[in-house]
Amino acid sequence: MTLRLSTFFCCASALLLGALFLMPERTAGQAKPAWTPARTPDGQPDVQGYWVAKDYGMGCLTNPKGEVGCIDPPEGRVGGKRAQPAKAPSRIVDTPDGEVPYQPWARARQQELLKNYFEPTSQAHLDPQQLCLPLGAVRQLTWHDVHILQYDGYVVFVHEGGHSNRVIPLDGHPHVGENLKLWMGDSRGHWEGTTLVVDVTNNNSKGRLSRAGDFASDKVHIVERFEFLDANNLKYGARFDDPSVYTRPWTFGFELKKDVFGSYGVDQLTYEHWEEACYEGMRDVDRSLRTQSTKQGSDKP
Amino acid sequence: MKTLLIAFVASAGLILVTAPAYAHHAFAAEYDVNKPIVLTGKLTKVEWVNPHGWVYVTATDKEGKTVNWAIEFGSPNAMLRKGLRKTDFPAGLELVVKGYLAKDGSATINGTSVKLPDGRNLLVGGSGTGAPDPE
Amino acid sequence: MKGIHLSIALVGILFSLPAHAQTGPAVPRLKDGKPNLSGFWQVLNTAAFDIQDHVAQKGVPGGQGVVEGNEIPYQPWALAQKKENYQNRATADPEGRCFLLGVPRVTYSGRPFQIFQASGGPIITILYEYAHTNRFIYLNGTPHPPGPIDWWMGDARAKWEGDTLVVDNVHFNDKTWFDRAGNFHSEDLHVIERYTLTDADHINYQVRIEDPKVFTRPWNMNMVLYRRTEKDFQLLDYECYAFDIDKYYP
Numbered sequence: 001m002t003l004r005l006s007t008f009f010c011c012a013s014a015l016l017l018g019a020l021f022l023m024p025e026r027t028a029g030q031a032k033p034a035w036t037p038a039r040t041p042d043g044q045p046d047v048q049g050y051w052v053a054k055d056y057g058m059g060c061l062t063n064p065k066g067e068v069g070c071i072d073p074p075e076g077r078v079g080g081k082r083a084q085p086a087k088a089p090s091r092i093v094d095t096p097d098g099e100v101p102y103q104p105w106a107r108a109r110q111q112e113l114l115k116n117y118f119e120p121t122s123q124a125h126l127d128p129q130q131l132c133l134p135l136g137a138v139r140q141l142t143w144h145d146v147h148i149l150q151y152d153g154y155v156v157f158v159h160e161g162g163h164s165n166r167v168i169p170l171d172g173h174p175h176v177g178e179n180l181k182l183w184m185g186d187s188r189g190h191w192e193g194t195t196l197v198v199d200v201t202n203n204n205s206k207g208r209l210s211r212a213g214d215f216a217s218d219k220v221h222i223v224e225r226f227e228f229l230d231a232n233n234l235k236y237g238a239r240f241d242d243p244s245v246y247t248r249p250w251t252f253g254f255e256l257k258k259d260v261f262g263s264y265g266v267d268q269l270t271y272e273h274w275e276e277a278c279y280e281g282m283r284d285v286d287r288s289l290r291t292q293s294t295k296q297g298s299d300k301p
Numbered sequence: 302m303k304t305l306l307i308a309f310v311a312s313a314g315l316i317l318v319t320a321p322a323y324a325h326h327a328f329a330a331e332y333d334v335n336k337p338i339v340l341t342g343k344l345t346k347v348e349w350v351n352p353h354g355w356v357y358v359t360a361t362d363k364e365g366k367t368v369n370w371a372i373e374f375g376s377p378n379a380m381l382r383k384g385l386r387k388t389d390f391p392a393g394l395e396l397v398v399k400g401y402l403a404k405d406g407s408a409t410i411n412g413t414s415v416k417l418p419d420g421r422n423l424l425v426g427g428s429g430t431g432a433p434d435p436e
Numbered sequence: 437m438k439g440i441h442l443s444i445a446l447v448g449i450l451f452s453l454p455a456h457a458q459t460g461p462a463v464p465r466l467k468d469g470k471p472n473l474s475g476f477w478q479v480l481n482t483a484a485f486d487i488q489d490h491v492a493q494k495g496v497p498g499g500q501g502v503v504e505g506n507e508i509p510y511q512p513w514a515l516a517q518k519k520e521n522y523q524n525r526a527t528a529d530p531e532g533r534c535f536l537l538g539v540p541r542v543t544y545s546g547r548p549f550q551i552f553q554a555s556g557g558p559i560i561t562i563l564y565e566y567a568h569t570n571r572f573i574y575l576n577g578t579p580h581p582p583g584p585i586d587w588w589m590g591d592a593r594a595k596w597e598g599d600t601l602v603v604d605n606v607h608f609n610d611k612t613w614f615d616r617a618g619n620f621h622s623e624d625l626h627v628i629e630r631y632t633l634t635d636a637d638h639i640n641y642q643v644r645i646e647d648p649k650v651f652t653r654p655w656n657m658n659m660v661l662y663r664r665t666e667k668d669f670q671l672l673d674y675e676c677y678a679f680d681i682d683k684y685y686p
Contacts, residue, residue: 041467041555058327073329118329119404123684130326132352133678134568149561151474151552156561158570162352165568167550173668182673184568206678206685211327262379273572274378275587279677280535280611281350283371285331288405349586386584 035230037194042152044170045194047228049268052145054255055088058129060212061252062090062098064142069114069212091142093237093253100214101247113213119290127211131287132278134164134183136207137200138222138238138252144261147273155189155196160261162278168198175201181218183207196226200238209252217245232258326352328401332411336402342370344394349377349387356415356423358396372398372412374423390423461636463599466555471599471633473551473560476664476671483544486617487657496616502544504656508619514650521618529616534567534676536588538612539605539627540643540657542569548664550671560594560601565671573603580606586623588612603629622649637663 037045057064065086067073095101102110116125129135135143144161157166168189175186181204189198200222208215220242227235237253240246260266328334342360354377358370397416403409415423464472482490482499489506492498510518521528531537537545542564549564558576563569573592580591586609594603605627613620626646631639639661646654675682 068327068329073327073334075329075333075335117327120330123681127326127330128678128685130330131677131681134675149552149559151554151557151561154552156552156563158561158563158572163568163570165563165570167563167671169670176668176670176672180672183675183678184673206682208685211330270578272574274381275589276351276376276378277536277588278352279567280588281348281352281354283355283409285371285373285403285405285407285409286326286352288331288407290404381581381585386582387586388584 035194035228037228037231040150040152044150044155044191045228046150047196047231047234048148048150049258050145050147050260050266050271050273051234051256052259052261053142054257056142056261057086057088058143058211061092061100061210061214064088064091064254068117069210071114073118075118089254091252091254092250094251095248100209101250103245103247106215106245110213110215113208113215117211117213121290123289125289126287127213128207129211132162132282134162134207136183136203136205136209137166137185137187137198138224138240139207139209140164140166140184141236141256142254144276145259158273160273160276163276168196175199178202181205185222194228196224196228198224198226200224215245216240216242219244328411331403331405332401333404334401337400338402338410339397339399340370341395341397343392344390344396345369345392347387347390349381351376351378354380356390356396356398356412358398358415360398368408370398370408370410372400372410372415374412374415396423463633464636466553468555470553470555470596471601472553473601473631473633473639474553476548476550476669477639477661478548478664479544479546479659480662481544481659483615483657483659484541484546485615487615487619488617490617502657502659504658507655509652509655511650511652514620518618518620521613521620523618525616525618528618530612531616534679535611536569537566538588538608539571539590539592540629540641541612541614542566542571542589543629543641543661544659547674548669548671563671565674567674567676573601580604583607584623586610590625590627599632601629601631603631605629620650621645621647624649631661637665 037047040046055064057066059066059068060070063070065088090098092098092100113125117127120126129143134140140146140159140161144159147158147160149156149158153170155168155170157168159165164184166184166187168187170189170191172188172190175188178201180186180202182202183204183206185200186202187198187200189196203216203218203220203222205216205218205220220240222238222240224236224238229235234256236256237251239249239251241249258268260271340358340360342358345357345359347357348355354374356372356374358372359367360370361367395418398410398412399414400410400412403411417423466472481502482497483502485496485499486501487503488501488508490496490499490501526532543549545564545566547565549562552561552563558574560573560575562571562573569589571589571592573594575594578593580593583606585591585607587607588609588611590605591607592603592605594601596602608621608623608625610621610623624647628644630642634640641659641661643657644654645651645656
């Protein structure tokens with residue numbers, strides 16, 4: 001018995017259509033999720049817990065485990081010349097030369113701040129992080145760990161370091177007025193599968209982006225993608241768009257894991273963030289500037 | 302010299318944070334790696350504060366002058382989580398302090414170890430800034 | 437005559453209702469049946485300036501106090517200390533140095549805060565606009581960690597008693613005040629807060645203060661928390677840490 005051609009095409013099309021219909025739903029910019037998350041009461045993927053950068057360091061953007069600004073400090077590197085600095089992947093993930101695409105004036109400013117990091121002579125030379133100030137939405141994720149909590153209609157980040165926090169509403173209501181510049185910016189988020197996409201505007205950009213004086217302006221527009229690869233691994237990228245400072249947009253990216261700063265494998269269900277009241281404990285040495293008598297080379301003990 | 306330095310760190314059993322820049326500031330911004338110091342003195346108080354705690358020690362220098370030294374250590378939360386409390390550090394304890402001098406000329410040290418007479422190191426969390434142990 | 441007696445009786449019944457009963461929308465609840473404290477809250481009183489009755493001064497509105505009985509039962513030495521604090525308040529108040537405010541001062545500091553509560557959730561999170569203070573209110577039955585610990589905001593462990601959230605707070609340092617008038621405490625401070633929604637937009641906030649080092653007996657504060665209902669309301673910054681220096685960070 002021969003199969004009629006029309007029947008064949010009919011059945012084949014039906015099978016093909018059926019297969020397409022059963023394929024997992026795709027939304028723009030999202031790959032098929034590799035894991036099936038538990039859900040919060042309002043249906044978000046449940047990613048609550050303590051998260052910390054996988055390759056931890058505050059050195060410089062191109063090598064977080066290096067020295068500040070990826071240059072040797074004036075007195076020499078800790079451990080001496082024979083010790084090799086550790087290396088971690090660059091956090092500048094999509095520019096041709098691996099550097100922040102500064103306009104020339106901005107590069108000059110960044111270099112000026114870096115030059116004065118070790119011997120600061122004016123207030124502006126002190127990194128805001130050293131003064132316990134909020135670091136801005138992106139850089140704050142690189143310091144110590146972050147406690148991610150989820151409530152109906154919200155994702156909330158509470159950072160132990162300097163007790164900064166970020167509230168990310170998910171209902172899509174508008175940002176606050178553009179003249180309100182905030183230390184951690186103003187966030188609005190939504191889920192695309194297991195990726196949290198956050199639009200961050202209203203940045204006052206006073207927190208700088210590194211100890212080496214990297215910076216954005218208060219006109220910067222940041223779009224973050226928190227791609228939760230599974231329950232314990234997160235790939236993070238923040239797209240910086242600021243035509244007043246950069247020649248093109250660029251992405252600040254790194255990976256995080258479920259863990260806490262300085263420890264490994266704590267029980268996520270019983271660990272607690274404890275108070276870190278940073279500003280109250282600062283002492284003069286934390287904000288002192290160099291004067292003539294205290295500059296490097298002085299004999300004073 | 303440099304090889305000995307590394308071996309000393311390994312054998313002393315001190316618990317130091319390994320990466321250079323964990324603290325809220327980089328070591329080199331405030332302290333001088335070329336100015337190591339060792340001193341013996343008496344504990345006057347411990348300040349359990351963030352961003353880093355302080356141990357205050359009075360010591361007498363060669364000229365007989367009493368100096369009140371402030372020694373910076375890491376976040377007190379590391380010590381709290383290990384079960385240590387301020388009552389474990391009564392005033393009057395005799396201590397041997399090792400660290401690096403502050404660049405601003407004050408009597409301030411970035412502490413790498415603060416040892417009791419029995420050899421126990423109070424700084425269980427390390428100074429947090431990655432300063433090495435001096436020879 | 438009968439009609440008048442009935443009217444008087446009805447009026448009597450109306451006036452005997454609890455003074456704090458509100459007539460607004462009903463108390464919202466989560467799936468677990470608990471009253472939902474989530475949202476933006478703020479006080480309207482002047483306790484930030486002085487928790488007792490006070491007349492106006494330059495820059496300070498007059499206000500009726502929030503202390504039950506209007507008396508704070510200081511021990512004699514402590515009353516002298518409070519008076520000294522008051523004299524020196526322009527420089528001695530820790531809020532003037534932007535230090536964390538402690539509990540319960542952070543509640544009535546005059547700035548809004550946001551409560552986050554999940555059905556059956558182990559942690560109620562409260563974020564305060566003042567210096568981005570946060571508090572984790574643990575509802576998971578865990579005890580306070582063993583002391584002595586000196587924290588600015590203490591440690592909070594809570595449970596429900598009916599429709600009232602009861603929060604137990606210990607492990608305070610002695611560096612915070614209760615207001616700008618110099619009312620203070622020691623490290624032995626023990627604060628018990630009670631949050632009760634009387635309707636969707638009002639919380640009865642009652643506080644019990646215990647500190648045998650400073651006071652001769654426990655004492656209470658009572659006040660109302662009002663919901664911020666403006667469209668698209670949210671917390672902003674109060675980064676007092678940076679007020680003196682942020683001009684250097686353009």
